[in-house]
């Protein structure tokens with residue numbers, strides 16, 4: 352899978368996209384992630400990417416031309432399944448959407464910034480608008496990292512231990528059961544006996560019950576879906 356991220360602050364993306372699972376997924380060829388600096392698509396000396404809004408509101412608006420040039424260049428090189436814009440007024444991101452995106456070949460993520468982007472880009476070029484929650488970030492870069500991370504980790508083969516992605520929280524609309532490691536007792540705090548029993552049928556049953564009980568207590572809305 353290939354992800355192209357368009358941003359005015361590429362520096363914000365470097366570290367999150369190049370560590371841990373995302374780093375390994377790129378090294379093993381499961382994912383390709385490219386970051387494009389929107390300023391490289393400007394045509395003035397000052398590399399201007401924003402301008403004042405019509406109507407005289409406060410704040411700046413991302414200009415059409417650099418975004419258009421960048422997206423058109425990428426589209427001329429390959430087909431894209433989705434052109435995503437990150438914005439607090441998009442659809443709320445969740446595991447279902449991550450699963451859906453992980454099946455795609457090529458996606459673009461355009462990071463919103465400033466007061467937003469000239470609305471004509473959203474009307475004519477964007478195919479999906481995604482928010483990572485009901486709060487406002489300084490820009491869409493962190494949201495793009497959240498999307499890239501959550502998508503790449505579930506590409507089949509990207510995680511060495513494949514089962515691990517399938518047992519993630521939310522994969523069955525359930526929270527994950529608690530996990531423990533050695534020592535089996537610390538400070539008088541014990542790991543549940545069943546996990547030490549070696550009886551895998553019992554362990555699985557316990558994990559399912561825990562997942563259900565925790566979801567019911569902490570996120571009953573997931574059970575209603």
Ligand code: ADE
Nearest residue numbers: 437438439482483488494
């Ligand atoms: N840009 C600013 N806030 C955002 C949010 N909550 N989700 C996605 N992009 C954003």
